[in-house]
Amino acid sequence: MHELSLCGAIAETALEHAAGRPIERIRLRIGHFRQVVPETLQFCWEVRVDGTALEGCALDVDYVAAQVSCNGCRSTTTLEHPLLLCGSCGGADVTMTSGDEFLIESIEVGSARAKQVR
């Protein structure tokens, strides 16, 4: 539900790092626990960048599966839903091992032609 404000934060950080060069692609890494809906994020991104310097900039997202490790039976479960339960024994004593990521990983900027814009 907060995808639009995430897009605002992503745009600002990306522009800062691009230092005036045109950004062609932004790569993100987002864990499933972050409750981001991929289609909504994409839609919000297009709304957010429409008519701005970032229009046409692609958003590539690596979604990282939410995984828990069971402290009881030691098995690892990839969660389909954010229910923190072991898929093998059903135990609730689990440790989250991935799925918490929320990172702007990199941006790809165009050649220096458009440099010195600001």
Added chain:
Amino acid sequence: MGRFHHHTDGDGHQDHGHHDHGHHDRTDGEHDHHGLGDHSGYETGTERIMVLEQILGENDRIAAANRAELAASGIRSVNLMSSPGAGKTTLLAKTIPALAGRLRVGVLEGDIATSLDADELAGLGAQVALVNTSAGFGGECHLDAVMVRAGLDRLVLADIDLLLIENVGNLVCPAEFDVGQDRRAMVYAITEGEDKPLKYPVMFRAADVVVVNKLDLLPHLRFDLDEFHRNLTEVNPEATVVELSAETGEGLDRWLHWLQSV
């Protein structure tokens, strides 16, 4: 354009072959400025800049500044979160008069566009500032650090001991945004069903205290309090739990006690 790579098997952090051209091994957040001739195998002369910043990094920095300012003013603060209608405002309306003479309370009231809740709290003896979240990117579903920053400017901080930040009613988004609070409190109403902690674990895990509200309705509901406690313990075994009815005042003392210990 804008296509998603959707990885469900845990390899999401692997790079895709053609992006691998030796620029991504620096993890210090520095820009990776290579000369334009240094892009062997990269087709269009684009340059990859490693960013490696948290998406909400800017929010977190402002939240840290809020936290520092509140601390410098001797204010303790609680971010109050819940679903819509769980009873945050009613709880505040009972809390403010009950703390009169013990703590000077300030309230930041997050609301998408109205002043209804702030109006309800006006005149109870607390400073109240409304933070309408529609000033954000078109009606936000949460408070963020910038909005709280703006709200702090409308309060006389020197006259406040305890700041209660009433977030927007929502069980998803507010959990993601640090606003600079000392503690997070969640108000849950037993009318919401026993399974809420399992359905919204991010929110329930974020809470330092879970207020179990509307306890006066227990005889009228098919609600298993023990099952709720089991579910809550599964997602957040460390949370303090306070059962009360904001409506009748039953159990309110424990909540007041917790607030005074923040």
